[in-house]
Amino acid sequence: MKKLYFVMALVIIASMMLTACGAPAAPVATEAPAATEAPAMTEAPVAATEAPVATEAPSTDCTSPDVFCVGVVTDVGKVDDKSFNQSAWEGVQKSKDDGVADIIQYIETTDAKDYAKNISQFGDAGYDVIVTVGFGLGEATAAAAALYPDVRFIGVDQFQAADVAGVTGLNFPEDNAGFLVGALAAQMSKSAHIGGVFATDLVPPVWRFGEGYRAGALYINPNIKIDVVYHNDVGFDKTFTDPEWAANAANAMVDGGADVIFAGGGKTGNGAVVAAAQRGIYAIGVDTDQYFTLPEAAPRILSSAMKLIVPGVATLIASAKDGSIKDGNFMGDAGYAPFHDLDGEVSAEVKAKMEEIAAGLLDGSIKTNVAPVKP
């Protein structure tokens, strides 16, 4: 009797497996004519653009020169990390909405040893542009550029010490972002006393945020009192991960009369932002719009000094398509995040002034005069 059950179970499994083998044959067969029709219908642009959407296997299309494909390889993070990976993917999505990219796709890396393999998924499939996100993929990206000479690589936050053929590093003027929020802080401060709490001035981007902030505040009010501290008193292992120190530093500044605090540098910066928010003064975040990443501080987050990754990625993809893209470093734009809950407290004059400064930084009529690294 038991044997009978076993045989029956086997038969059921076998039938499941057989149907499993039979089923995919149908969609493949119906897909095939659609794929072959696509190039023939070039005179009908509507149909042609629809074709790649209709076919379920995008890899077959990307080898065609008419189809512009963009892939994203994340670092060990997800495309919804509310940070660099998400912004890069949104930039790629934007390039599709803009009609630049036809097919877009991402691969989330689960293990650093897969960087090369994940990049080659796109390379082997004939993708035109591969966006790799984060400093950690820098070496894998440079190595892949040698393997896939026809592919344009965009490395987000990958500073290019020397040009690599086929690789464009997307970097950001942190000093401009710092300048913007510095100008904002100086205008919003009632006590003419503002503070800045940063991880370390030995890491160039953090230095540029901090000194840009100082320069922006002085641009508005040459007599303003600015407290800026860098957490240089500890090693690299601690400087980015010390929210307690940052909270103490922020509290000391508030006690001293500061009523706006800008903070930057990983968890250290977050600690100061949260502490400032708890004291009920204006807090300013960094990198991305921290209104969304620090919900506990959100009601008091006035703005964030942002690296505009989304438009930066989209711009580079467009220039990759028209062929104007260059190897080496590309400077993206900096900006400041919306005021969100505090929008009502920011006057129309301040908003107008901020737009004027942003435009000035963009066209070069305003300069931050911040050295790229600490002299």
Add this chain to the structure above:
Amino acid sequence: MQPEKQKTSLIRRVLQSISEAVLIPFLAIVTAVLIGGLIIKVVGGDPFVAYKALLQGAFGSKKAWSETAIWSTPYIFAGLAVALAFRGGLFNIGAEGQLAFGAVFSALIGYALPEWLGFDLPTYIHLPLAILAGALAGGIWAGIVGALKAYTGGHEVINTIMMNYIALNMTSFLVGGVMKDKNPLNVISRTPLIAESARISPIFTGLRIHWGFALALVMAFVVWWLLNKTTLGFEIRTVGLNPDAAKYAGINVKRVIIITMLFSGILAGLAGAIEVTGLNYRHELGFSSGYGYDAIAIALLGKSHPLGVVLASFLFAAMRNGATRMQFMTQLPVDLISMIQALILLFVAADAIVRYIYRIKVKGERVVLTRGWGG
């Protein structure tokens, strides 16, 4: 007639025990894959396309085979580590920490030894030293737990988990601090690259598969030989089955427990050392996506037999490696693979479920994996 009859019944019994050992894991895999397919269907994917992509990604090309072998390498070492401890009646949850220590010390010897000595070493000295450093670091780390168990009765499950925290945080401290790559452009926690003389060479040019994979297979044989052909192996198995009986039989149980953990840790340390010397050429934080924890599943699935561990490692490696292709073709989240792995483990661990579904009678003695808390 009598000896002949005995002979056939012996063959039948051997065949039965083999089918018993293989059947349950096989059915567990089949069941998990079927349920996984249902889940894919529910989240809106096509299970046939997904599984086809998974297989393609794991075995579809020379490169895919090579990557699957690369993934299986740390799994085999770490799986053997956990399996060996199982056979000795010990539950080594600490493979992850032992592996991280192995990687860190292997990297240290790999990049720093020539600096300390002031001259370059030939590969045949430097490479074995680097691997040995990693193996010993893992071995000592686990050996401490073995000694605690032998002399104080401290349970190895608690202690290996605690030692994991210490090892992982110490690793993060070292790699982000004194051992951090001093290149000023480097912003992430990773060691410098190890010297060329400390690297394992690839087996084929153009593919990443390296001789560490062959070493993993050799170690599987060595573990089998140790367990089944040596006095020590007999002692380990005896202590694993019944420590009281072992004691009465004149076996020094404390010594065997310490040696078992030491060997287990050496195997786990090798997993880390081989990843560093054969593949990554440095240690980077976040390099292991939980090999040490997957290893427990692999040892269970492989029924703690070295051959079983090798096969289970291949299965897990194929799923991990093929997941990229699956995600690329279907945009299904890679987490699905972790879910299917968890289901397989669930069905193997709770084999009563599988026995019930497929109506399989319990035959003979059950494999004793651990003695549980009372041991």
